[in-house]
Amino acid sequence: MTGWNKLGIIAGGGALPLQIVEACRQKKTPFHLIRLAGFADDALKELPGADIALGEFGALLRELKENACDAAVMAGIVKRPDFATLKLDWGAAMRLPKLLAAAARGDGAVLNLLVAELEADGVAVIGAEEAVEGLAAPAGPLGARSPSQDDFADIRKAASVIAALGPYDVGQAAVVARGLVLAIEAAEGTDAMLERCATLPEAVRGGVLVKCPKPGQDRRVDLPVIGSDTIRRAQAAGLSGVAVESGRALVMDRAEAIRLADAAGLFVYGYKKDEIDET
């Protein structure tokens, strides 16, 4: 317990929200679910909480308050809605000008705004990796293999590309092979990006996948995620490995991810920022 008493879990899609529920149970942390309608997994249905639509920011705040949540975590996948047709409640409507301005800057800006609004209302926002021990990527190799010197050069370049795109609130991932930028993630997501890397001509295929937060992105929301599925797709794309910034990425189903990576001869590596900074 770190200064707060009850955790609101704002649950998008995927397995992460349930993992947070399980961590809360183990640590006997009280929690209350906000299931985002159309995104939250059915496995969360019977748990204490409420179903709230994306445009109901007022209802979300009320639900957290009425259930004495003084902290919240945003977890899971949420696809950008069509802001033009989104049904807004009063709490969202009064924030509409800010919301539209943020939406025009990018998804990261929207998430940063939501954090600011929650905190302005007295709800401490924490990252998923604070709620679940062992979720953040550690430093160094996670499995049996480590990147080669050439891989490190590619990791450095991919991280630089993501950093250069910071002002434009684009993606969190890039693939670089022997110095050549093969793919940059934007709205399509990492899975689709890896799939197209698998279809590139053999002469250029390969390289490393790097996922790291955009500069200026709030650490507590939307940290890059990798998992066993990432490793599967990286293998299919002929990559030599996957690198993330240690402490600034989440590793889902870690044991399985590492088992797959080891079997395929891929590295999974958590780099420290000073390890890849250009000298």
Place this chain on the structure above:
Amino acid sequence: MTGWNKLGIIAGGGALPLQIVEACRQKKTPFHLIRLAGFADDALKELPGADIALGEFGALLRELKENACDAAVMAGIVKRPDFATLKLDWGAAMRLPKLLAAAARGDGAVLNLLVAELEADGVAVIGAEEAVEGLAAPAGPLGARSPSQDDFADIRKAASVIAALGPYDVGQAAVVARGLVLAIEAAEGTDAMLERCATLPEAVRGGVLVKCPKPGQDRRVDLPVIGSDTIRRAQAAGLSGVAVESGRALVMDRAEAIRLADAAGLFVYGYKKDEIDET
């Protein structure tokens, strides 16, 4: 005729090399073809020239010299070869260290090196738009429609993204919709990028395609190209239009491209650099 007498046409794939041949015939400019094996169109087969493989830079120089070409134009599509298995002749092998260093920086660096090597050997390199009148994109709207103010904001952002990627020698194209960067081109090419834009969720789909040269790229090689096929794919992706930097992009089959764009309600626009520079 501008200071040179005979033009070597180094022909990759697609229709552009033949367009240059036809322009030479119209202007009665002597020319000699270098058909890049595996890339050049069959329509060029019977024309005066030679078939040369990608690794035969020595043979290419010799062919230009022996046929008294004092100028050359590189035109058409060439896919990056696998430098590890490429068969090099002596002229290429002696340039191998430079070539590998350039290859590690990106495709633009390789092309810039080829230009430098040709010119060091006394062959003036010209751009395709110097060889074919009316090929370069003019300033202003090419068809009936013009970009809206919102479109201009998206054009500006897309051009900034491409500029920010300059140091990494990535792609020449990006799609931005209502401020959100939907896609950035890397090794997959513009066609594949537009195809994936067509598969994005409807809530985010739309926007503008911008193609412009990477900063630092030699104007005479690999200028971005648009054509009727670009318009077809832009329409399928639900875009509102296509913008290029005037004078720094090639418009193929222009009449058909404009006809399609007008029919679909898309703009095709050649912006001037100062029109989109952020103020």
